[in-house]
Amino acid sequence: MSERDRGSQAGDGNGGAEDDDGERAGILDGVTVVDLSTFVTGGFATTMLANQGAEVIKVERPDVGDDSRHSGPPFVDPGDYDGPGTVANDNGESPYFWTVNYGKRSVELDLKTDAGLAALYDIVEEADVFVENFRPGTADRIGVGYEDIRAVREDVVYCSISAFGDSGPWRERPGYDLLVQGTSGIMSVTGEEDGDPVKVGLPQTDLITAMWAAFGVVCSLFRRELTGEGDRVELAMHDAALPWLTKQAAKAFQGEEPGRMGTRDPVIAPYQAYPTADGYLNVGCANQKLWRELCTAIGREDLFEDDRFATNPDRVDHMDELEAELSETFRERTTDEWVDRLADEAGLPVGPVNTVPEALASEQTEARGVVTELDHPATGRMKALEHPLNFAGAESGFEEAPPLLGEDTEAVLREAGYDDERLAALREAGGIPDR
Structure with missing residues (x-):
C-alpha cells in the first residue's frame, strides 16, 4: 500500500475471511510480501498476490528502479508531479510497468551498502514472503539468500525464480522469455507449417513462471499454517513451461515430433x-x-x-x-x-x-468489469486489467495504482521502527536516496 491514501495494513493471519469491521477481506489480507524481483516473472507473481489482498513491498534500486520502468514506448507524461516518489524514466511513466505492479508499495534501498542491507532485514522481520529472481548464486553473494533471510524471519516463505534453475548444465545461463520459448519447444509448434518458428506474441513463459511461483507461494503459506514452518520455493522458467506442452508432449512421448500447424490443432478438426x-x-x-x-x-x-x-x-x-x-x-x-x-x-x-483493442473493449469484457480504472498519483486516471478470480466469501481486486519509484520508502521504514534520527542516519550512510 502507499502513502497516497493507504495506512499500515495489519494482519491477523486468519486467512483474510473478514477484516476488523466484519466486512469481506482478501484471502491474503495480512500477508506481507517483500519483492526484490525485476521484470515480469516475479513482478506478475507478486501482483497476483496483491490482487488477493497481500501487501507487496517492492524493493528497488535507488534512482533506477525495476528495469521494466524503462520499457517502452509508449510512456505517459507525469506532468508537474512533485509528491512522494519519483518518475524513474525521463520519458515518463511506463504502462508496461503498470501492468505487472498494480497495488504495490515501492521502497528504494541500496543493498550494496551495509545500511541499506540492514534496513532490508528490518523490513523482512515482519514479512511472510520473500521473492527474488536473480541468477543462481547472486542472492547469496549480496546477502539476501534463503539462509540470510531465514536468519531474520525463520518461518519465511522464500521464492527463487531463475531461467534454468539451481542445478543442471544450464544453471549459469541468463535467460529471457524469448530464449525459454525456444528451449521449451514452444516456438517449434508455433507458426505456419511451412514457415519459421514463431515467438508467441506475449511473454508467455514469463507469465507461466509467474503463475507457478504464485501457486508455490500460496501452497507454502498453507503448509506453514499447518506446520508452523517456512520453506523455499525454487523454480525455473524452462521447467515451468514444459508442463504446458500437454498434447504436444503426449505425441512426443509416443515417438512423434509435433510441428507447426498455424491455428490448427493436432488432434481435433475443425x-x-x-x-x-x-x-x-x-x-x-x-x-x-x-x-x-x-x-x-x-x-x-x-x-x-x-x-x-x-x-x-x-x-x-x-x-x-x-x-x-x-x-x-x-x-x-x-x-x-x-x-x-x-x-x-x-x-x-x-x-x-479480435485485435487487442477489440478484446479490451468487447461487450463481454465490459460486462465482466475486467478493464477498470485506478488513480495514479502522477498521471491521473489510468486503465488497469483486473485479475479473473472471483470468490463468494472473499474480496479480490486492485484498489491502488502501481507505485512511483520510492513512493513508500519513508512510510515502510517508519512502520519498521525508524524514527527521524534513524532515517537521517540511513540517508547519510547511502542506504536510501537523499532527497
Whole structure:
C-alpha cells in the first residue's frame, strides 16, 4: 500500500475471511510480501498476490528502479508531479510497468551498502514472503539468500525464480522469455507449417513462471499454517513451461515430433481460424454432435456425409481438404454475421479473432468489469486489467495504482521502527536516496 491514501495494513493471519469491521477481506489480507524481483516473472507473481489482498513491498534500486520502468514506448507524461516518489524514466511513466505492479508499495534501498542491507532485514522481520529472481548464486553473494533471510524471519516463505534453475548444465545461463520459448519447444509448434518458428506474441513463459511461483507461494503459506514452518520455493522458467506442452508432449512421448500447424490443432478438426469476408472466425468443434450441427447451420450437410470427414480422426487426416471446403463457405459472410448465426442463434463454439483493442473493449469484457480504472498519483486516471478470480466469501481486486519509484520508502521504514534520527542516519550512510 502507499502513502497516497493507504495506512499500515495489519494482519491477523486468519486467512483474510473478514477484516476488523466484519466486512469481506482478501484471502491474503495480512500477508506481507517483500519483492526484490525485476521484470515480469516475479513482478506478475507478486501482483497476483496483491490482487488477493497481500501487501507487496517492492524493493528497488535507488534512482533506477525495476528495469521494466524503462520499457517502452509508449510512456505517459507525469506532468508537474512533485509528491512522494519519483518518475524513474525521463520519458515518463511506463504502462508496461503498470501492468505487472498494480497495488504495490515501492521502497528504494541500496543493498550494496551495509545500511541499506540492514534496513532490508528490518523490513523482512515482519514479512511472510520473500521473492527474488536473480541468477543462481547472486542472492547469496549480496546477502539476501534463503539462509540470510531465514536468519531474520525463520518461518519465511522464500521464492527463487531463475531461467534454468539451481542445478543442471544450464544453471549459469541468463535467460529471457524469448530464449525459454525456444528451449521449451514452444516456438517449434508455433507458426505456419511451412514457415519459421514463431515467438508467441506475449511473454508467455514469463507469465507461466509467474503463475507457478504464485501457486508455490500460496501452497507454502498453507503448509506453514499447518506446520508452523517456512520453506523455499525454487523454480525455473524452462521447467515451468514444459508442463504446458500437454498434447504436444503426449505425441512426443509416443515417438512423434509435433510441428507447426498455424491455428490448427493436432488432434481435433475443425479446430482453427478460417477467413471470412472481412476477417477471421475461430471454429472449435470437439465432438461429432457439434460437427453435425455446424454442417447444418452453415448449409453444408454434404460435408457431414463425406467419408473424408466422417469421424474426427478422418477429419484430422484430411485437414487440408476440410480447410479448403470450410474456408470457401466462411468467406461468404462477415465475421459478425457468422458469430450471430452460429454462436448466438445455433449455440455453436465459434468466435471472432479480435485485435487487442477489440478484446479490451468487447461487450463481454465490459460486462465482466475486467478493464477498470485506478488513480495514479502522477498521471491521473489510468486503465488497469483486473485479475479473473472471483470468490463468494472473499474480496479480490486492485484498489491502488502501481507505485512511483520510492513512493513508500519513508512510510515502510517508519512502520519498521525508524524514527527521524534513524532515517537521517540511513540517508547519510547511502542506504536510501537523499532527497
